[in-house]
Amino acid sequence: MSTKPTTTDLEWTDLDRQAVDTARVLAMDSVQKVGNGHPGTAMSLAPAAYLLFQKLMRHDPSDADWTGRDRFVLSPGHTSLTLYVQLYLAGFGLELDDLRSFRTWGSKTPGHPEHGHTTGVETTTGPLGQGIANAVGMAMAARYERGLFDPEAPEGASPFDHTIWAIVSDGDLEEGISAEASSLAGHQKLGNIVALYDDNHISIEGDTATALSEDVLKRYEAYGWHVQRIEQAESGDFDIHALYAALKAAQAETERPSIIAARTIIAWPAPNAQNTEASHGSALGADEVAATKRVLGFDPEQHFAVETDVINHTRALVDRGREAHAAWDKKVQEWRNANPERAALFDRIAAGELPEGWESALPVFEPGKDVATRKASGQVLKALGGVLPELWGGSADLAGSNNTTIDASSSFLPKGNPLPEADPYGRTVHFGIREHAMGSTMNGIALHGNTRVYGGTFLVFSDYMRPAVRLAALMKLPVTYVWTHDSIGLGEDGPTHQPVEHLSVLRAIPGLNVVRPADANETAIAWREITRRHSENPAPHGLALTRQNVPTYEASEDAAKGGYVLFEAEGGEPQVILIGTGSEVQLAVEAREQLQAAGVPTRVVSMPSVEWFEEQDRGYRETVLPPSVKARVAVEAGIGLTWHRYVGDAGRIVSLEHFGASADYKVLFREFGLTAEAVVTAARESLDAAGR
DSSP states (O other), X not given: OBSSOOOOOOOOOHHHHHHHHHHHHHHHHHHHHHTOSOHHHHHHHHHHHHHIIIIIOOOOTTOTTOTTOOEEEESSGGGHHHHHHHHHHHTSSOOHHHHHTTTSTTOSSXXXXXXXXXXXXXXXXXXXXXXXXXXXXXXHHHHHHHHHHOTTSOTTOSTTOOOEEEEEEHHHXXXXXXXXXXXXHHHHTOTTEEEEEEEOOEETTEEGGGTOOSOHHHHHHHHTOEEEEEOOOTTSSOOHHHHHHHXXXXXXXXXXXXXXXXXXXXXXXXXXXXXXXXXXXXXXOHHHHHHHHHHHTOOTTOSSOOOHHHHHHHTTHHHHXXXXXXXXXXXXXXXXXXXXXXXHHHHHHHTTOOOTTGGGGSOOOOTTOOBOHHHHHHXXXXXXXXXXXXXXXXXXXXXXXXXXXXXXXXXXXXXXXOSTTEETTOSEEEOOSOHHHHHHHHHHHHHHOSXXXXXXXXXXXXXXXXXXXXXXXXXXXXXXXEEESOSGGGXXXXXXXXXXXXXXXXXXXXXXXXXXXXXXXXXXXXXXXXHHHHHHSOOOEEEEEOSSOBOOOOOOGGGGGSOEEEEOOSSSSOSEXXXXXXXXXXXXXXXXXXXXXXXXXXXXXXXXOHHHHHHSOHHHHHHHSOTTOOOEEEEOSSOGGGGHHHHTTTOEEEOOOSOOOSSOHHHHHHHTTOSHHHHHHHHHHHHHHTTO
């Protein structure tokens, strides 16, 4: 472990020092004006953030989404002012009025950074640990992107080489997800990620000695990271030259991810508030703000004061960014000239377009043949992989069960891995038994851009990744979850592995589309629709797929609408509608046959995705579920929470309102009343309630 970085040629002027002090003052003033927030960390981290934005990162404030840029992730999102102030100083579009409106309605400066809301914010951070996991995903995506477009270039010579910078906190590194993601990063030897650990020893409850005592750097060394520690300057502030040297050394380390621990004093240099838990999450108070301004040489009567010389100095980054961008463009043109086919691929992928005729690669399954939807999904994935080189992904150690392997001979693994299929640019990702990190690294991959990612596990383990799924929905990220073993139909593994409440819980997440296909053909159509939506209407999608075989029906294009008439009533207008999803559609079909035989015209509606169905116009929805037909039954092998709005007062729901058991799945469906006969009984009760 390095503790004394070598000296550097860092140019650090009085204007740089003034800019850092201005950042501290702006952080204090912003929190003081609104009356709440987190000033302390933004004050102490100001030199580090300034160093990254002004001296180290390759980025262009005039084009914040430039493909060749470095990425910056602020994992402790509560210190959002650390980022906002630098975006203001650097010229990314924020102005003083945006800082004055910090944490208020309609502002560009919400309490935690939000991707897509504020220019220059690469990811939504708030729940601790998510940011560092996103950064790991970005680093993975950068490597895969390089493999798509410029795999033969020497290290550091490709226009697609860039650095993922992150700031992390004690809180981030206490959260379990950071351990999962950091272990994965070390295993993958992601030498393009640099994390600065703000070791300030303060959390909401006070000194971190209340909860944290391990040697964090030894832990990261064990993960396979390059580790450094820098000590404070005698003043108590950052030793700026030592920090710069450490960051440069970390960037130069390309065989391992890097972490630098820096002991800091929260709220430095506030005379009374520094090194206190109060400064973590509360305004300092007018007197302390004034006293700190005096220490820094600012007029305590002035608020949001920025010297013209300072802002002119910091916004010179705009011109430097354009110059860096232009140099990159020149390098890219040279690459284009040498690689016309790869350049065409890059242009298609960057535009979010799909290759002409890609749909023809998708399989169509023979009706009447029983196929598990997880197996059908695997066949579709292999077909898509053949025409979409940007599609990659894997599983949380369940690939054989999830059927998530596009190419078994190509694993995303670093140079030096002993497995014969190891390829630093491989198609198949082995996330390991790290569901939460899988979810968050997938978010980072999607945020990075220029690839399409999926990840699989059992539906019951979506619980482990739910915080990442929620953030994917919040950010409208086009990630795809392959959740198999979707009900008690998985059988003998028992209630610990049988999802009961999960479908309803996931459907409750705004912006997440849950797709539970009834058969192999619906599965193919679902994958096609998800692929189409990737750019046109980005959002996370979760496929819920069966372990057990289910009947295959004739393919219907209307499956892409989320709900459609699978079998129409015979002998007149429908008297009752049976709504099914997934493996329970077959129960609705069997029940229809019995009801039709008894002279009851019965319609079967398959509804693979409630969310897609709700997107359709009212006219279409009412052709599928006519308001005039009050007798309705919904059937799903999970809690019935989803279905009350579709069946109405006269309707009935055949569901599972308790945990499962360990037995053959056919026994479980029979013993728990998930049968065609139960659906028929419910239909007759609904007909009676509807007055038919």
